[in-house]
Amino acid sequence: MLLDWTGGFRHWVSVNHGIEPSASGPKSWSLFNWLGLPEARCFELIAEFNASQSFGQLSALPGAKEAVAKLKAAGHKLTVLTSCSDDPAAVARRRQNLDGEFDGAFQRIICLALRESKDHWLEVLRGGVWIEDNYKNAMMGVNAGHKTIMLRHLHNADDERSTDSRIHWVDDWRPIVSLFS
Known part of the structure; x- marks a missing residue:
């Protein structure tokens, strides 16, 4: 996302x-x-x-650069938690890509093995704001006590029909920035 x-x-x-x-x-x-x-x-x-x-x-998604910059400027400590790969070369590429696209805005970048559950880290990071595009991970965020926001995409459209009421759905980054800056 x-x-x-x-x-x-x-x-x-x-x-x-x-x-x-x-x-x-x-x-x-x-x-x-x-x-x-x-x-x-x-x-x-x-x-x-x-x-x-x-x-x-990879290029930043539309609106993501501006949103991240505004959230950082508002004093938020930003963490990326991704289940992309735990291979050191892939982790280095992901970190370099994120730092380059987002001007080093992230305080912490945590890369887990592909398909590894984010549950443990969501517990460690308990009580923050969790922005997600995967419904299963969004529910993990809710259960770990995070205020959870889902970005709508074609791949998660079916999930919204039976969503948990504790998940706030948005179309893009603008409402997220409005809520937290």
Whole structure:
């Protein structure tokens, strides 16, 4: 939700594997339908992409740079918690990418293994504001005592229909900045 992983992955999988997923992006967290491949193969491609140089060259999503800058200027201590990879080279790429795109705004960048649960770290970071685009992780944030905000995307649209009332849904970063700056 900070970096355009989907756009970067779409380009990479096209160039490196000749796979042409739709430009609109996946309609769920499962990439099976978007890529037209078995789940196991989708996971292999995700792991391969997250280990590639391209993973460290993602662009910021629209509005994210400005929002992060405003939140930092308002005195918020910002932490990134991501389950992208715990491989040292991938972690270094992610940190360098985030620092470059967001001018070193993050006090802490925590990278977990791909698919690793964020539950433990959400408990450690208890009581903050948790901004998410994955409903399962949003619920972990709620259960850890965070004020939880979900950014709407095509891949999480179905989750909003049966959402927990403690999760606040927003279309983009603007309302988040308004709430906390």
